[in-house]
Amino acid sequence: MTPTLLAEAIRFAQANADEHGVATTPIPGLAVVREAMPTALQYAINRPLVALVQQGGKRVAAGSRTFDLCAGDSLLITADVPTISQITHANLAKPYVSIVFEIDPAVVTELVTEMGAAPFLADAPIRVDPTENEVADAALRLLRLVDRPSTIPILQTQLLRELHFWLLSGRHGGAIRALGVPGSHAQRIARAVNLIRAQLAAPLRVEQLANAVGMGLSSFHQHFRAITSLTPLQFQKKLRLIEARRLMLSAGEPISNAAYAVGYESVPQFTREYGRLFGVTPARDRRLQAVA
Template sequence: MSDQLKQAVLRYTGEHSQRDGVTSTPVHGLYLIRRTTSSDLEYTVEQPLVCLVLQGHKRVTIGSSTLSYAAGDTMIVTGNVPMASRIGQASIADPYLALALDVDTAVVTDLVLCTSEVHSSQPAPDTGTDLRDAVHRLVRLLDRPESLAVLKDSLIREIHYWLLLSHQGSAVRNLGLPGSNARRIARAVALLRADYARPVQIERLAAAAGMSRSAFHLHFRAVTSLSPLQFQKHLRLMEARRLILSKDKRLSEVAFEVGYESASQFSREYARMYGQPPIMHKRAALMLPPVFPAPT
């Protein structure tokens, strides 16, 4: 099954993408990734998702934990967390291949409310095989729009069902519980993502989460591993890097657009996160084709 899924992803990315990186699909939240070169260290703030590594190797650091994912491994992200990752050796002959699907909290909620089996404290055996089978059937339909329109929702629901029965099922289940800390913090994170360039208003974020200011700070760090200000800084600097690599903006314009009033502060914080000042990345971007980081 893994080989068949790998071939399906390789074929689709070859036919629908003109460059390395992320290939969007007709299914909202489903992305296929192909890289023919190893990557530099890339920073993202991931929303809840499942990522299936089909070929190659990826090293991921979340907080103080560093994990390696190789072909056949599945990574499940159950919170809005900052992540640093690097794709290992990859080539045209043996590209890195992966598939990522956003976790839909509405689907999780529906399954939790109407399916008693997902409340078991013990994960079901070998759900990985069932998960990949459902994902493979979804990918096979990407070039069959009529069939995809009819079967997509049921396949997405099946995939989420297997996630709820996986070894991280309890964490996935919390995403669907309206009163859970993960769900409440997610509402605040959505505000931060939508308005990251403006000063953080803790009272507004805490109100969105339905928490007191002190409880909000505590639970925000527990869910994301960062304070709200640190989380916003990650969002600003990641968007700044994307704008720099697009090559059509001056650094002062980039700093202002992502919310910095001081160009020197922007340069210091950018260098602290990426290991080089923004001017170095700007010069590299002027000489090389843009490379945009994959979401997983």
């Protein structure tokens, strides 16, 4: 990992990070994460993304697998799988720093078509590999656009496309390529997940969801679980609880408001399911976060 990329990431994060250590950029999907100390467990269902770790260490668990990342590693998430993560190595002198950007399936599809046939990995939603020099170089040039806002509308598209190209050409290529194969199971399940996200508070009708992405009900269940590690109903429940927790802890919403906002009709039911996932009740979670 080039010291220049680390220096650029630290400089930007120090000036722009919010209370959660996240510094968003004017470039859609691109952010820098900086944490000066180890964190508590963090629960998420992320959209497909790549995180280039520049400094410090992080542990990410998904299902039965656990990944430990350090400087020079790239974390790839190609499906909306639930993860539990924790920054494990960070201090004031050497904070944890990573550059995160979302993968654009439309760009992947275009590049896969242009690059021609090649093997793809349909069941590898999370991978950790060393970051290639070409990827780091493209990320550096993209991050440097932030200091020159007038260049962003002109250059960001081609640099994001280049970054996707180098990822497809490298160690992560097979896993990312699955997102761009027209009609693939990975692409169809990604569309289904987007529908669930868009209608998070609505009752989930799995058969309608399968029909919407052009799959039979049995096949849809099988591939949804293979890619996300959950059934569609389990996925929706976990996504609802994670979003409710965000509304409570980051947006300051009362517990009942957060529960109703994500589709729960019963606060006691919400409280029970919240406790099963996070290990504490919503009220206790708020108190713990307030003193952290």
